[in-house]
Amino acid sequence: xxxxxxxxxxxSVQEGRISILNCDYxxxxxxxxxxxxxxxxxGPTFLISISSIKxxxxxxxxxxxxxxxxxxxxxxxxxxxxxxxxxxFCAASALSGTALIFGKGTTLSVxx
Amino acid sequence: xxxxxxxxxxKITKRGQNVTFRCDPISEHNRLYWYRQTLGQGPEFLTYxxxxxxxxxxxxxxxxxxxxxxxxxxSTLEIQRTEQGDSAMYLCASSLGGGLRYGGTEAFFGQGTxxxxx
Numbered sequence: 001x002x003x004x005x006x007x008x009x010x011x012s013v014q015e016g017r018i019s020i021l022n023c024d025y026x027x028x029x030x031x032x033x034x035x036x037x038x039x040x041x042x043g044p045t046f047l048i049s050i051s052s053i054k055x056x057x058x059x060x061x062x063x064x065x066x067x068x069x070x071x072x073x074x075x076x077x078x079x080x081x082x083x084x085x086x087x088x089f090c091a092a093s094a095l096s097g098t099a100l101i102f103g104k105g106t107t108l109s110v111x112x
Numbered sequence: 113x114x115x116x117x118x119x120x121x122x123k124i125t126k127r128g129q130n131v132t133f134r135c136d137p138i139s140e141h142n143r144l145y146w147y148r149q150t151l152g153q154g155p156e157f158l159t160y161x162x163x164x165x166x167x168x169x170x171x172x173x174x175x176x177x178x179x180x181x182x183x184x185x186x187s188t189l190e191i192q193r194t195e196q197g198d199s200a201m202y203l204c205a206s207s208l209g210g211g212l213r214y215g216g217t218e219a220f221f222g223q224g225t226x227x228x229x230x
Binding site: 036101102 | 116145152153154155156157160167168170203205210211212213218219220221222223224
Protein backbone atom coordinates (compact mmCIF):
# COMPACT_ATOMS: atom_id res chain seq x y z
CA UNK A 1 0.00 0.00 0.00
CA UNK A 2 1.65 3.17 -1.20
CA UNK A 3 1.34 5.94 1.36
CA UNK A 4 2.86 8.65 -0.83
CA UNK A 5 1.72 8.78 -4.43
CA UNK A 6 3.07 10.72 -7.35
CA UNK A 7 0.66 9.78 -10.08
CA UNK A 8 2.41 11.52 -12.94
CA UNK A 9 5.56 9.63 -13.93
CA UNK A 10 6.68 12.45 -16.18
CA UNK A 11 6.09 16.11 -16.98
CA SER A 12 7.36 18.19 -19.88
CA VAL A 13 7.47 21.98 -19.66
CA GLN A 14 8.95 24.76 -21.74
CA GLU A 15 11.65 26.97 -20.30
CA GLY A 16 10.20 29.99 -18.54
CA ARG A 17 6.83 28.38 -17.87
CA ILE A 18 5.52 27.01 -14.59
CA SER A 19 6.12 23.40 -13.58
CA ILE A 20 3.60 21.89 -11.18
CA LEU A 21 4.42 18.55 -9.61
CA ASN A 22 1.76 16.84 -7.55
CA CYS A 23 1.82 14.46 -4.61
CA ASP A 24 -0.94 12.75 -2.65
CA TYR A 25 -0.66 10.95 0.65
CA UNK A 26 -2.92 8.57 2.50
CA UNK A 27 -1.50 8.48 6.03
CA UNK A 28 -3.16 11.15 8.15
CA UNK A 29 -0.29 10.90 10.63
CA UNK A 30 2.10 12.52 8.16
CA UNK A 31 2.82 16.05 9.27
CA UNK A 32 6.08 16.97 7.57
CA UNK A 33 6.70 16.92 3.86
CA UNK A 34 9.80 17.34 1.73
CA UNK A 35 10.72 17.47 -1.92
CA UNK A 36 13.97 16.00 -3.16
CA UNK A 37 15.51 16.35 -6.60
CA UNK A 38 17.64 13.66 -8.20
CA UNK A 39 19.95 13.87 -11.18
CA UNK A 40 21.20 10.68 -12.88
CA UNK A 41 24.10 9.00 -11.07
CA UNK A 42 23.66 11.23 -8.02
CA GLY A 43 21.86 10.81 -4.73
CA PRO A 44 18.68 12.78 -4.03
CA THR A 45 19.25 16.36 -2.86
CA PHE A 46 16.89 18.27 -0.60
CA LEU A 47 14.88 21.02 -2.24
CA ILE A 48 12.19 22.38 0.06
CA SER A 49 9.99 21.27 2.95
CA ILE A 50 6.74 22.18 4.63
CA SER A 51 5.25 21.48 8.02
CA SER A 52 1.56 20.66 8.39
CA ILE A 53 1.05 23.86 10.38
CA LYS A 54 1.61 25.80 7.17
CA UNK A 55 -0.10 25.69 3.81
CA UNK A 56 2.66 27.32 1.79
CA UNK A 57 6.41 27.58 1.84
CA UNK A 58 8.47 29.50 -0.67
CA UNK A 59 12.17 29.42 -1.50
CA UNK A 60 13.20 31.39 -4.55
CA UNK A 61 11.67 29.82 -7.63
CA UNK A 62 10.25 26.91 -5.63
CA UNK A 63 6.97 26.97 -3.72
CA UNK A 64 5.30 24.06 -2.00
CA UNK A 65 1.59 24.12 -1.26
CA UNK A 66 -0.09 21.82 1.23
CA UNK A 67 -3.81 21.02 1.30
CA UNK A 68 -4.29 18.91 4.41
CA UNK A 69 -7.98 18.27 3.93
CA UNK A 70 -7.29 16.82 0.48
CA UNK A 71 -4.04 15.16 1.62
CA UNK A 72 -2.36 16.78 -1.33
CA UNK A 73 0.75 18.82 -1.88
CA UNK A 74 2.27 20.37 -4.93
CA UNK A 75 5.61 21.83 -5.92
CA UNK A 76 5.60 24.86 -8.19
CA UNK A 77 8.72 25.89 -10.08
CA UNK A 78 8.55 29.33 -11.64
CA UNK A 79 10.14 30.03 -14.03
CA UNK A 80 11.30 26.59 -15.08
CA UNK A 81 14.85 26.25 -16.35
CA UNK A 82 16.54 23.45 -18.32
CA UNK A 83 18.72 22.74 -15.28
CA UNK A 84 15.57 21.80 -13.37
CA UNK A 85 15.27 18.67 -15.50
CA UNK A 86 15.53 15.84 -12.99
CA UNK A 87 13.46 13.32 -11.04
CA UNK A 88 11.49 14.94 -8.21
CA PHE A 89 10.52 12.89 -5.17
CA CYS A 90 7.89 13.82 -2.66
CA ALA A 91 8.56 12.49 0.84
CA ALA A 92 6.61 12.52 4.08
CA SER A 93 7.21 11.74 7.70
CA ALA A 94 5.13 11.35 10.84
CA LEU A 95 5.92 12.72 14.26
CA SER A 96 6.00 9.21 15.61
CA GLY A 97 8.32 7.92 12.93
CA THR A 98 11.78 8.64 11.73
CA ALA A 99 11.89 7.35 8.21
CA LEU A 100 11.00 9.41 5.21
CA ILE A 101 8.39 7.72 3.03
CA PHE A 102 9.01 8.53 -0.62
CA GLY A 103 6.79 8.57 -3.65
CA LYS A 104 7.89 6.97 -6.92
CA GLY A 105 9.03 10.25 -8.37
CA THR A 106 8.12 12.45 -11.33
CA THR A 107 10.61 13.05 -14.13
CA LEU A 108 10.56 16.70 -15.14
CA SER A 109 11.90 17.71 -18.53
CA VAL A 110 12.33 21.40 -19.23
CA UNK A 111 13.01 22.24 -22.85
CA UNK A 112 14.62 25.44 -24.05
CA UNK B 113 34.21 16.95 4.15
CA UNK B 114 32.24 17.26 0.96
CA UNK B 115 29.26 15.08 1.71
CA UNK B 116 28.11 11.53 2.21
CA UNK B 117 30.47 9.04 0.61
CA UNK B 118 29.51 5.51 -0.40
CA UNK B 119 31.75 2.69 -1.57
CA UNK B 120 31.81 0.90 -3.85
CA UNK B 121 29.74 2.77 -6.42
CA UNK B 122 28.96 -0.43 -8.28
CA LYS B 123 29.02 -4.08 -7.26
CA ILE B 124 28.28 -7.14 -9.36
CA THR B 125 28.06 -10.39 -7.48
CA LYS B 126 26.90 -13.91 -8.05
CA ARG B 127 23.79 -15.16 -6.35
CA GLY B 128 24.58 -16.64 -2.98
CA GLN B 129 27.63 -14.49 -2.31
CA ASN B 130 27.93 -12.01 0.53
CA VAL B 131 28.48 -8.32 -0.12
CA THR B 132 29.32 -5.38 2.12
CA PHE B 133 28.83 -1.70 1.43
CA ARG B 134 30.35 1.22 3.30
CA CYS B 135 28.94 4.65 4.03
CA ASP B 136 30.88 7.61 5.41
CA PRO B 137 28.44 10.28 6.58
CA ILE B 138 29.04 13.99 6.96
CA SER B 139 31.35 14.12 9.94
CA GLU B 140 29.22 16.01 12.44
CA HIS B 141 26.00 14.16 11.60
CA ASN B 142 24.76 11.86 14.34
CA ARG B 143 22.04 10.13 12.34
CA LEU B 144 22.68 7.73 9.51
CA TYR B 145 20.06 6.07 7.32
CA TRP B 146 20.05 3.28 4.76
CA TYR B 147 17.55 3.23 1.92
CA ARG B 148 17.06 0.96 -1.07
CA GLN B 149 15.81 2.11 -4.45
CA THR B 150 14.70 -0.15 -7.25
CA LEU B 151 13.89 0.88 -10.81
CA GLY B 152 10.83 3.08 -11.04
CA GLN B 153 10.45 3.37 -7.29
CA GLY B 154 11.36 5.94 -4.73
CA PRO B 155 13.86 5.23 -1.97
CA GLU B 156 12.55 2.75 0.61
CA PHE B 157 13.69 3.00 4.21
CA LEU B 158 15.75 0.10 5.56
CA THR B 159 17.23 1.21 8.88
CA TYR B 160 18.72 4.11 10.79
CA UNK B 161 21.30 4.77 13.48
CA UNK B 162 21.61 7.47 16.05
CA UNK B 163 25.30 7.53 16.81
CA UNK B 164 26.22 3.84 17.15
CA UNK B 165 22.75 2.65 18.15
CA UNK B 166 20.51 1.07 15.53
CA UNK B 167 17.12 2.44 16.53
CA UNK B 168 14.76 1.36 13.79
CA UNK B 169 14.59 -1.37 11.18
CA UNK B 170 12.10 -1.74 8.37
CA UNK B 171 10.42 -5.05 7.71
CA UNK B 172 12.23 -4.86 4.36
CA UNK B 173 15.42 -5.62 6.27
CA UNK B 174 15.36 -9.40 6.21
CA UNK B 175 17.58 -11.62 8.34
CA UNK B 176 20.11 -11.70 5.51
CA UNK B 177 20.74 -7.99 5.96
CA UNK B 178 22.80 -6.53 8.77
CA UNK B 179 23.96 -2.99 9.35
CA UNK B 180 26.49 -1.65 11.80
CA UNK B 181 27.86 1.69 12.85
CA UNK B 182 30.50 0.63 15.34
CA UNK B 183 31.87 3.95 16.51
CA UNK B 184 29.09 6.22 15.47
CA UNK B 185 30.98 7.27 12.38
CA UNK B 186 30.97 5.17 9.20
CA SER B 187 28.44 2.41 8.65
CA THR B 188 28.44 -0.89 6.80
CA LEU B 189 25.53 -2.76 5.26
CA GLU B 190 26.08 -6.46 4.65
CA ILE B 191 23.86 -8.71 2.59
CA GLN B 192 24.41 -12.43 3.05
CA ARG B 193 23.48 -15.07 0.48
CA THR B 194 22.47 -12.48 -2.08
CA GLU B 195 19.41 -13.08 -4.25
CA GLN B 196 18.51 -11.55 -7.59
CA GLY B 197 15.78 -9.57 -5.86
CA ASP B 198 18.47 -7.76 -3.88
CA SER B 199 19.58 -5.98 -7.06
CA ALA B 200 18.98 -2.29 -6.36
CA MET B 201 20.60 1.02 -5.56
CA TYR B 202 21.51 1.19 -1.89
CA LEU B 203 21.48 4.76 -0.61
CA CYS B 204 22.98 6.09 2.58
CA ALA B 205 21.96 9.41 4.11
CA SER B 206 22.96 11.34 7.18
CA SER B 207 21.50 14.21 9.16
CA LEU B 208 22.20 16.28 12.21
CA GLY B 209 19.59 15.66 14.82
CA GLY B 210 16.17 14.34 14.04
CA GLY B 211 15.68 16.26 10.84
CA LEU B 212 14.33 19.66 9.91
CA ARG B 213 11.21 19.29 12.01
CA TYR B 214 13.31 19.14 15.17
CA GLY B 215 15.65 21.95 14.24
CA GLY B 216 18.23 19.67 12.76
CA THR B 217 19.24 19.31 9.16
CA GLU B 218 17.61 17.57 6.29
CA ALA B 219 18.93 14.17 5.27
CA PHE B 220 21.85 14.40 2.87
CA PHE B 221 22.18 11.45 0.54
CA GLY B 222 25.23 9.80 -0.92
CA GLN B 223 25.49 8.76 -4.56
CA GLY B 224 24.56 5.19 -3.71
CA THR B 225 25.95 1.74 -4.38
CA UNK B 226 24.38 -0.07 -7.30
CA UNK B 227 24.21 -3.80 -6.64
CA UNK B 228 23.63 -6.28 -9.43
CA UNK B 229 23.14 -9.92 -8.49
CA UNK B 230 23.65 -12.32 -11.40
